[in-house]
Amino acid sequence: MKTSRSRKTSYCRLCPASCGVLLDLEDNQIVRVLGDAHHPISGGYTCAKGRRGADLARGPDRLTSSLRRTDTGKHVPVSVPEAVTDIAARLKAVVDEHGPESVAMFMGTQQNFAALTPPMARAWFRGTGSHKLFSTMTIDQSAKWVVQERMGTYLGGRQRFETADVWLLAGTNTLVSANGGDGDGAVVQNPSVTLREARERGLRLIVVDPRRTETAARADLHLAPRPGTDAVLFAGMLNLVLSEELYDRDFCRQYAGDLPELAAAVAGATPQMVERVCRVPEDHVRTAARMFASASRGMATTGTGVCMGPHSNLAEHLVAALNVVCGRYLREGEPVDDRSALGRSVPARAEVSPPERGFETGFRSRIGGIRAMRGELPSGILADEILEDGPDRIRALVVSGGNPAAALPDRAKAVRALESLDLLVCIDPLMSDTARLADYVIAPTMMYERDDHTMLMEAFFPIPFAQYTSPVVEAPPGAVDDWRFFFELAAASGQPLKFAGRVLDPDKPPTSPEALAMLAERGRVPFERLRTAQHGYVAGHSGSVVGPARAEGRGHRLRLLPDDVYAELVSVLSESIISAEDPAFTMRLTVRRIREAMNSVGTALDGLVPGGHNPAHLNPEDLARLGVNDGDLVMVRSKSGQLKAVARSDRTVPSGVVSMTHCFGDLDPDADPRSSGSNVNLLTGRSEGAQAINAMPTMTAVPVAVYPLPSALAK
Ligand SMILES: Nc1nc2c(c(=O)[nH]1)N[C@H]1C(S)=C(S)[C@@H](COP(=O)(O)OP(=O)(O)OC[C@H]3O[C@@H](n4cnc5c(=O)[nH]c(N)nc54)[C@H](O)[C@@H]3O)O[C@H]1N2
Numbered sequence: 001m002k003t004s005r006s007r008k009t010s011y012c013r014l015c016p017a018s019c020g021v022l023l024d025l026e027d028n029q030i031v032r033v034l035g036d037a038h039h040p041i042s043g044g045y046t047c048a049k050g051r052r053g054a055d056l057a058r059g060p061d062r063l064t065s066s067l068r069r070t071d072t073g074k075h076v077p078v079s080v081p082e083a084v085t086d087i088a089a090r091l092k093a094v095v096d097e098h099g100p101e102s103v104a105m106f107m108g109t110q111q112n113f114a115a116l117t118p119p120m121a122r123a124w125f126r127g128t129g130s131h132k133l134f135s136t137m138t139i140d141q142s143a144k145w146v147v148q149e150r151m152g153t154y155l156g157g158r159q160r161f162e163t164a165d166v167w168l169l170a171g172t173n174t175l176v177s178a179n180g181g182d183g184d185g186a187v188v189q190n191p192s193v194t195l196r197e198a199r200e201r202g203l204r205l206i207v208v209d210p211r212r213t214e215t216a217a218r219a220d221l222h223l224a225p226r227p228g229t230d231a232v233l234f235a236g237m238l239n240l241v242l243s244e245e246l247y248d249r250d251f252c253r254q255y256a257g258d259l260p261e262l263a264a265a266v267a268g269a270t271p272q273m274v275e276r277v278c279r280v281p282e283d284h285v286r287t288a289a290r291m292f293a294s295a296s297r298g299m300a301t302t303g304t305g306v307c308m309g310p311h312s313n314l315a316e317h318l319v320a321a322l323n324v325v326c327g328r329y330l331r332e333g334e335p336v337d338d339r340s341a342l343g344r345s346v347p348a349r350a351e352v353s354p355p356e357r358g359f360e361t362g363f364r365s366r367i368g369g370i371r372a373m374r375g376e377l378p379s380g381i382l383a384d385e386i387l388e389d390g391p392d393r394i395r396a397l398v399v400s401g402g403n404p405a406a407a408l409p410d411r412a413k414a415v416r417a418l419e420s421l422d423l424l425v426c427i428d429p430l431m432s433d434t435a436r437l438a439d440y441v442i443a444p445t446m447m448y449e450r451d452d453h454t455m456l457m458e459a460f461f462p463i464p465f466a467q468y469t470s471p472v473v474e475a476p477p478g479a480v481d482d483w484r485f486f487f488e489l490a491a492a493s494g495q496p497l498k499f500a501g502r503v504l505d506p507d508k509p510p511t512s513p514e515a516l517a518m519l520a521e522r523g524r525v526p527f528e529r530l531r532t533a534q535h536g537y538v539a540g541h542s543g544s545v546v547g548p549a550r551a552e553g554r555g556h557r558l559r560l561l562p563d564d565v566y567a568e569l570v571s572v573l574s575e576s577i578i579s580a581e582d583p584a585f586t587m588r589l590t591v592r593r594i595r596e597a598m599n600s601v602g603t604a605l606d607g608l609v610p611g612g613h614n615p616a617h618l619n620p621e622d623l624a625r626l627g628v629n630d631g632d633l634v635m636v637r638s639k640s641g642q643l644k645a646v647a648r649s650d651r652t653v654p655s656g657v658v659s660m661t662h663c664f665g666d667l668d669p670d671a672d673p674r675s676s677g678s679n680v681n682l683l684t685g686r687s688e689g690a691q692a693i694n695a696m697p698t699m700t701a702v703p704v705a706v707y708p709l710p711s712a713l714a715k
C-alpha cells in the first residue's frame, strides 16, 4: 500500500517558548518535527527535546489507557468513565468522614501548557470546598510572589528586553532553560539568536551565576558569586547605586517608600564585604553596579539560582529594589507593555498598588502556621500536610501534570507521604514516579493530540501573539483530554463547574474549540481568524499608553524595606549566617537545567539525554583532589540525605561546587545511577532550611560533601 504523507503546522508545548513546528506525517504518524521558519516568534528554532516531542507520545512509557491499582498493588487498565465514577465515590467517602480539607490538588508544570487544563482543574477544585491547593510555583520562584506581597506592585508595567540597553540575569541560564526570569519574558524564544541580536544592537549583558554557563559565556560581565550569597551581592550593588547617587531620583520620589532606610541598611554591604562573602572581586561589583545603573533601560531578572537559595525571599526583594531605585518601569504616556492577545488586557497606570501581605491573612495550615498565598499553600509543606496527624490531614490528592514524587524536597519523605494517602490520582500520559504510586492513573492526550491555544503563555512572548492548533494525530483510544477528566469528575461529584465566567451544564460538555473560544472571548484576536492563522497571529500593539495615577492611588508607595525584610537583611549582613561553615559539608550543591529534559519529561526517552543519567558536574581540580575520574561514581551527602551519582568533569563549574539537574533517578534509591540517574531531592529537606512565609526549601547552595565510591559499592 502507498504511504500517505503530509505536513501540518502546530506548536510545541513542552515549555513556555511555544515554538512553531512543522510536523511531517506518514500514515497519520508524526515521523519528523521541524522548526517552522515562518513562525513570527521562534523563527524556525526548536531544541533537542522539542524535536523528539512526537517520540514522547509513542515511547514504551506512554499510557494508552487509564489504570487502576488493584489490592495486590498491580495497575490494570480501566475505562475513563469507570475511573471517574470510582474516584468520585472515593472522594465523597473521604469528605464525608474527614471534611473537604482532606482533599488536595497538586498542579505541576505540564498542566500549564494545555490552555484548558488549569482553569478546568481549578474549577473542579473550587467545587470541593478545600483550601489545600499546591503547585510547583512554591518549589520554584514563589519568592517573586513574596516580593509583590511585601513591596507592592507598580501598575505601569516594566521595561522590556526588546528595548533595553542593559540586562542583568541572575541565577538563570536562559540559553538552556529559555527562562530568563520566570514570567519576565526575557530571552525565551530562540534564545541564542535573541541574545546575539540584542548585543548587536548595543545591549550590555551582566550575568550573575557561580557557573560559567552558556549564558555567562556571552556576557559583558560575569559575576560568579559563591552559591547562596546573592542577598549580600545585591545589597552591595544597591549600596553602590545609592551611595554613588546613580539612582533615578524622580521615580523614587514619586513611587518608592523607605529609600533613606534602605540606603542606611545596605551601607554595610561595602564592595570589600561583598568580595569577602561572595568572592566576587570588588572592582567587578563596582563595574556591575555602574554598568547597570548608568544605562537607561533594562532590568535585573532572576531564575531558580536566586529563588531556590538560602535567603531567597530577601535576595529576590533586593533585586526588585534595584529595579525600583533605577526606575526601570514604564512612565505615564509611554506605550504600554501589552502582550495580551487572547487574554484580557489590564489598563496600565503610573501608580503603585500597595503591598497586601496576603500571606498574613490566607488560609492557615496547621503545619507551622504557614498560610496560603494567592490561594495556594506552599508545596514545601505538602508532605507534612499528608503525614502529620490532624483533623484536616490530607487523605486524597489529585496530581495534574506534575511529578511530585521526583520534584518535592526530601524525596524519601515525599514518597512516604504519597504512599500513605487513602487516594492518589495522577493525570499523566507517562508512567512517572508519581504515577507508579497512584491508585488511579488517568491517561491524558498529549500535545499533538489536542486542540489548544497559547493564551496562558502570552507573558513569555516578546510581542502580542497567539496561536491555535487542532489535533494533528489521533490520541490512543483510551486517552482523555485533561480538562475533560476534570469536567467529568465535577459532574460525577455533583459539583458546579464555573469556567470562563459561566457555570457549565454537566450534561452538555462543550467541545474543546468551544471551551477555548470561551476562554479567549475577552481578548482582542477574533477567534475565527486565530483558527485559520497557520503560523499564529501577530496582534500588533494596542496603541494604548500608560495612564495617569488615579486620585486614590497617588499616595501609594512601593515598600522597599518592610520590617521583616529589614530584620533578615541585618542578620545576613552581620555575616555570621552566610559564611558559617559546617566543616563536614564544605561543598555546595547547585541547581541547573539541561537542554535535553524538561524536568522529568524526556529523562526516560531513549537516546535523548546523553548517557541517560544526570551526572554530578564537578571542577576537574575537585575530581583530582578526590582521586575520581570522569565517569566514576561518587557519593554526595548533605545533612538531609545522600545519593550516588556519576561524576562529570566540567570546567564551567567552580571548585567547591557540585552542579546537578533534578527529576532524575529511580524510585529505588539503591538503583544504579548510571542507568537512570540520581534524584537530587535525596539531598534536600528540612535540615537544609526553608524560607519563612512560603516554606520554600533550600534547593541550591545546599552544603554537601562528596566522596569517591568504588564501583563495587555502586549496586
Ligand atoms: N531545557 C530545560 N528548560 C527548562 C527546564 C528544564 O528542566 N529543562 N525547566 C523549566 C522550569 S520548571 C524552570 S522553573 C525554568 C528555570 O529556569 P532557570 O532558572 O534559568 O534554570 P537553570 O537553567 O537551572 O538556571 C539556574 C542557574 O542558576 C545558577 N545558580 C545555582 N545556584 C546559584 C546561586 O546560589 N546564585 C546564583 N546567582 N545562581 C545560581 C545555576 O548555575 C544555573 O545556571 O526552566 C524551565 N526551562
Ligand SMILES: Nc1nc2c(c(=O)[nH]1)N[C@H]1C(S)=C(S)[C@@H](COP(=O)(O)OP(=O)(O)OC[C@H]3O[C@@H](n4cnc5c(=O)[nH]c(N)nc54)[C@H](O)[C@@H]3O)O[C@H]1N2
Pocket: 107, 108, 109, 110, 111, 114, 136, 139, 140, 141, 304, 400, 401, 402, 403, 404, 406, 407, 408, 409, 427, 428, 429, 430, 432, 444, 445, 446, 447, 482, 591, 592, 598, 599, 600, 601, 661, 662, 663, 680, 681, 684, 699
Ligand atoms: N532539587 C530540586 N528540585 C526541584 C527543582 C530543582 O531545580 N532542584 N526544580 C523545581 C521546579 S522549578 C519545578 S517546576 C518542579 C517540577 O515539578 P513537576 O512539575 O511536578 O515535574 P515535571 O517533571 O515537570 O512533571 C510534569 C509531569 O507531567 C507529565 N505530562 C507531560 N505532558 C502532559 C500532559 O499533556 N498532561 C498531563 N496531565 N501531564 C503531562 C509528565 O509526564 C510529568 O510526569 O521541580 C522542582 N524541584
Ligand code: SF4
Pocket: 012, 013, 014, 015, 016, 017, 018, 019, 045, 046, 047, 048, 049, 050, 051, 178
Ligand atoms: S524550546 Fe524546545 S521544548 Fe520549548 S517549546 Fe521550543 S522546541 Fe519545545
Ligand SMILES: [Mo]
Pocket: 109, 136, 140
Ligand atoms: Mo519550574
